[in-house]
Amino acid sequence: MVTGALGQIGTDLVEELRKKYGNDNILATDIRKIEDNPGVENGPFEILSVIDSDSMDNMVKEYDIQAIYHLAAILSATGEEKPELCKKINVGGTVSVLETAKKNNLRVYAPSSIAVFGPDAPKTAPQITPLNPKTMYGKTKVIGENLANEYWHNYRVDTRGLRYPGLISWKSPAGGGTTDYAVEIFHAALEKGHYDCFVDSNTRLPMMYIDDAIRGTLELMEAPINEIGNSRSGYNISGLSFTAQQLADSIAEKIDGFTCNFIPDKRQIYADSWPDYIDDSQAKEDWKWKAQFNLEKIVDSMIEGLSD
Numbered sequence: 658m659v660t661g662a663l664g665q666i667g668t669d670l671v672e673e674l675r676k677k678y679g680n681d682n683i684l685a686t687d688i689r690k691i692e693d694n695p696g697v698e699n700g701p702f703e704i705l706s707v708i709d710s711d712s713m714d715n716m717v718k719e720y721d722i723q724a725i726y727h728l729a730a731i732l733s734a735t736g737e738e739k740p741e742l743c744k745k746i747n748v749g750g751t752v753s754v755l756e757t758a759k760k761n762n763l764r765v766y767a768p769s770s771i772a773v774f775g776p777d778a779p780k781t782a783p784q785i786t787p788l789n790p791k792t793m794y795g796k797t798k799v800i801g802e803n804l805a806n807e808y809w810h811n812y813r814v815d816t817r818g819l820r821y822p823g824l825i826s827w828k829s830p831a832g833g834g835t836t837d838y839a840v841e842i843f844h845a846a847l848e849k850g851h852y853d854c855f856v857d858s859n860t861r862l863p864m865m866y867i868d869d870a871i872r873g874t875l876e877l878m879e880a881p882i883n884e885i886g887n888s889r890s891g892y893n894i895s896g897l898s899f900t901a902q903q904l905a906d907s908i909a910e911k912i913d914g915f916t917c918n919f920i921p922d923k924r925q926i927y928a929d930s931w932p933d934y935i936d937d938s939q940a941k942e943d944w945k946w947k948a949q950f951n952l953e954k955i956v957d958s959m960i961e962g963l964s965d
């Protein structure tokens with residue numbers, strides 16, 4: 658079962674899981690209707706709100722589910738606009754998933770985020786450092802990691818998660834996060850030849866191409882349990898880090914005449930509270946993680962994907 662399956666990551670993850678396990682064996686669920694994302698129409702789909710734990714439990718039994726990939730969440734920018742909703746869905750949804758997993762003996766993948774780090778973390782964020790995020794979204798992600806650890810230690814629910822950097826993909830739009838500019842810029846470049854970027858030109862954030870993120874997700878879930886260490890609920894993984902200016906320059910090299918203005922809004926504050934780089938040595942050591950996409954390869958893949 659995949660929750661939040663119609664979102665940015667779900668669109669790609671459902672496709673890869675169905676390739677691997679068969680279309681009929683992956684149940685996509687979301688609070689939105691499937692018409693919002695025909696990309697996941699090639700297999701079973703159910704409407705499910707993640708805070709409705711009774712319906713989740715019934716669906717798990719009806720479809721004989723063995724693992725939940727829990728993607729439903731309210732991201733950072735929307736979360737600052739609607740902090741109560743962010744708490745309710747992100748924390749409440751994670752509790753529903755973990756309780757359902759405990760009752761039905763399921764494995765759980767629940768992603769975390771670089772948003773768990775706050776301004777007091779080193780600019781290259783280590784695996785282990787104080788987690789004092791400023792955003793409500795980041796706070797809910799810290800709680801999510803702690804809950805997942807608790808269910809592993811107390812109930813032996815096999816919970817795993819990655820702290821994704823900002824993800825860049827083309828099959829589905831980004832869903833209300835601070836790193837959305839790194840996706841929107843490609844759409845705007847191809848449609849209008851211009852983008853008004855909502856963070857400053859020198860804003861540097863950790864980012865990753867979706868293919869690396871999906872591969873990392875599958876590799877983490879396939880790793881033998883004895884290779885998974887204490888970072889199981891929130892492994893740092895690094896792709897690459899670039900400034901908004903470097904991204905705009907790389908796109909301008911491929912799209913003649915592309916221009917970008919930098920007009921920061923309040924999302925600048927959230928971006929400034931996050932690290933510039935991620936130290937992913939623990940994931941490399943434990944389950945041999947390695948990213949494959951550099952900036953040029955990402956720009957080429959995004960332009961090709963969006964131009965088809």
Ligand code: NAD
Nearest residue numbers: 661663664665666688706707728729730770821823824832
């Ligand atoms: P998204 O916003 O694109 O998708 C989330 C999906 O959840 C949407 O389809 C939405 O309809 C659904 N949803 C919202 N409320 C729901 C509810 N009550 N019940 C069921 N579904 C609901 O988000 P995404 O980018 O695909 O993120 C997936 C996960 O990865 C989240 O946990 C997010 O925190 C994490 N993450 C994403 C990124 C990124 O850059 N995309 C980075 C770090 C972590």
Ligand code: SER
Nearest residue numbers: 732733770834835836
């Ligand atoms: N990409 C996400 C966001 O900006 C980070 O988790 O909210």
